[in-house]
Amino acid sequence: MRSTAHNFIKRLKRQKEDALEYAVDKYLPLVKGITYKVLSPLGNPGLVDECINDVFLTIWHHANQFEGDTDDFRKWLCVVTKFKAIDTYRIANKRVEVEIVGTNDLDVGSSPSVENEVLVTENKNELLKLMCGFEVIDRDIFIMKFFLDMTSEEIAKNIGLTKAAVDNRIYRGKKRLKQQRTNNNLGGILHERYL
Amino acid sequence: MKDIFEHLNNLKLDDEDFKEMEVSEVEKARVKAKLKQSIDKKQSHKMRKQSTRKKWGYGIGAAVLAFGLLVASATVSPTMAQVVSSIPLIGQIYKNLGDIGLKNVSEAGLSEFSGESKTINEITITLGEIYYDDARVTASFSVDSEKPITSDYFNIKHNYKGGMPLSNYGITTDESSPTNWTGILNINYSSFNPDTLELGITFEGKQGELFEFKKEVVKAEYDNKIDIAKSQQIENLKYEIHDIKWGTPGILISYDAQYKEENYGRGVILEFEVVDSSNKRLKEISGKYGKQLFEPLENDVTELTITPYAKFDIQRGDGHIEWKEHELEPFKITIP
Numbered sequence: 001m002r003s004t005a006h007n008f009i010k011r012l013k014r015q016k017e018d019a020l021e022y023a024v025d026k027y028l029p030l031v032k033g034i035t036y037k038v039l040s041p042l043g044n045p046g047l048v049d050e051c052i053n054d055v056f057l058t059i060w061h062h063a064n065q066f067e068g069d070t071d072d073f074r075k076w077l078c079v080v081t082k083f084k085a086i087d088t089y090r091i092a093n094k095r096v097e098v099e100i101v102g103t104n105d106l107d108v109g110s111s112p113s114v115e116n117e118v119l120v121t122e123n124k125n126e127l128l129k130l131m132c133g134f135e136v137i138d139r140d141i142f143i144m145k146f147f148l149d150m151t152s153e154e155i156a157k158n159i160g161l162t163k164a165a166v167d168n169r170i171y172r173g174k175k176r177l178k179q180q181r182t183n184n185n186l187g188g189i190l191h192e193r194y195l
Numbered sequence: 196m197k198d199i200f201e202h203l204n205n206l207k208l209d210d211e212d213f214k215e216m217e218v219s220e221v222e223k224a225r226v227k228a229k230l231k232q233s234i235d236k237k238q239s240h241k242m243r244k245q246s247t248r249k250k251w252g253y254g255i256g257a258a259v260l261a262f263g264l265l266v267a268s269a270t271v272s273p274t275m276a277q278v279v280s281s282i283p284l285i286g287q288i289y290k291n292l293g294d295i296g297l298k299n300v301s302e303a304g305l306s307e308f309s310g311e312s313k314t315i316n317e318i319t320i321t322l323g324e325i326y327y328d329d330a331r332v333t334a335s336f337s338v339d340s341e342k343p344i345t346s347d348y349f350n351i352k353h354n355y356k357g358g359m360p361l362s363n364y365g366i367t368t369d370e371s372s373p374t375n376w377t378g379i380l381n382i383n384y385s386s387f388n389p390d391t392l393e394l395g396i397t398f399e400g401k402q403g404e405l406f407e408f409k410k411e412v413v414k415a416e417y418d419n420k421i422d423i424a425k426s427q428q429i430e431n432l433k434y435e436i437h438d439i440k441w442g443t444p445g446i447l448i449s450y451d452a453q454y455k456e457e458n459y460g461r462g463v464i465l466e467f468e469v470v471d472s473s474n475k476r477l478k479e480i481s482g483k484y485g486k487q488l489f490e491p492l493e494n495d496v497t498e499l500t501i502t503p504y505a506k507f508d509i510q511r512g513d514g515h516i517e518w519k520e521h522e523l524e525p526f527k528i529t530i531p
Contacts, residue, residue, distance in 0.1 A: 017234065024227050029215035036216055046462030046484065050361065050385060053229050060234070061350075062200040072204070078213045079203045091361050091387060127357075128199060140205055147199065148206075158208050 038085035221516040285323040288335035315404040317341035330488040343373030354395035360387035418442030
């Protein structure tokens with residue numbers, strides 16, 4: 001049996017290689033477009049190739065974590081690709097991290113650079129653990145903000161809130177994370193960098 | 196806990212942000228070939244596991260017999276008991292399962308040792324030797340389980356403070372016993388290269404068990420280094436070989452190679468052929484962009500002849516693919 005639009009997700013989950021080939025045939029233009037947009041400023045085409053390969057290997061290894069139909073798969077793939085490309089960009093760019101240490105850093109409203117904050121590639125798992133208690137919408141906002149490098153305007157547009165509401169949720173979420181970090185004595189969990 | 200890829204299911208981002216790019220059939224074929232290579236590499240580890248299982252079947256029998264004799268001796272000899280208690284099985288994995296470079300590193304005492312154990316659901320994982328240098332990172336481990344399990348039971352990942360630097364990685368295992376087996380995690384970072392690495396390794400079991408290990412390891416230096424600074428340009432390919440290092444773990448060649456036209460550019464992986472003064476062609480141990488590691492030199496080697504090769508394809512905007520292959524200028528280095 002060969003993979004088709006109707007069965008390739010099931011076959012991908014069963015680790016059938018023809019399903020991965022089908023995914024490459026169908027989605028390589030999309031994966032390349034997203035990867036190129038993020039990584040082209042680095043001027044290293046080799047990184048784009050590596051990242052594309054990494055994206056398809058990721059969907060191969062994590063296919064069982066996907067839930068949904070073909071339309072959902074396309075959306076998942078887009079987000080996974082952007083996530084991988086941002087991760088690659090950050091590592092290649094060797095960005096410097098700055099740990100949140102003071103309460104002033106939590107003041108979303110007053111920080112001029114807050115829209116440029118990003119989470120460095122380290123400590124994602126710890127951050128995810130801490131976000132377990134978040135409402136789904138807040139967790140989504142945090143993932144978009146810190147893992148996908150999206151601005152508050154972009155997040156607001158995608159989830160149908162105002163920018164102020166998004167900023168407010170980020171502010172409250174960060175305050176909560178900081179509190180949890182203090183309670184758990186897990187120093188150094190949330191890192192931020194200011195560009 | 197859900198991982199990031201499960202969380203990403205929830206995000207339905209605006210399609211406008213995601214634009215497709217033109218892709219040729221040849222480019223698709225190239226991506227598929229690379230993926231197949233990566234997947235086959237993992238499967239070949241499984242094949243290797245099966246073949247080592249056969250080879251080790253006899254070895255284990257002999258080891259069990261020898262161990263039985265040792266324990267019997269220990270009951271009557273306090274000195275022998277001391278020897279038995281100090282048998283570092285976990286410290287033997289590089290020697291038993293590693294390539295020649297790792298065997299050497301282990302015998303020379305250059306690897307670091309963790310010894311940290313975690314037990315969940317009657318499965319115990321112990322971290323053994325760890326070795327890190329400019330070429331790669333490797334970590335040995337053992338798995339002891341009440342129930343038979345294979346390496347497929349675990350999703351094994353590495354991390355640096357929670358994030359995974361861009362890398363190729365895989366495992367080599369000896370699963371001769373389904374309840375007590377060993378493995379080596381091999382990591383080739385793409386560009387990540389800190390002097391001190393806080394290596395994190397996680398084993399996620401199918402029943403949700405999460406074994407997390409952390410070990411700080413300092414990058415080992417090679418005993419010898421010759422700066423080469425050899426550069427050459429052939430058509431639009433320009434490369435520079437920076438240096439050659441050698442010592443206990445092997446011989447490591449470092450380079451940069453770029454193919455650049457006005458509107459096109461890419462990094463190129465070079466392949467080196469290294470022949471020593473006794474006309475022996477050295478075997479590659481590991482490779483990645485910018486580095487290629489070969490087996491260690493014999494003591495009597497006085498000279499190496501090194502020939503770089505560049506084999507790559509270039510693809511222009513119209514999707515046209517052109518295959519390039521160059522045998523580059525060979526050169527010699529004298530081993531003092």
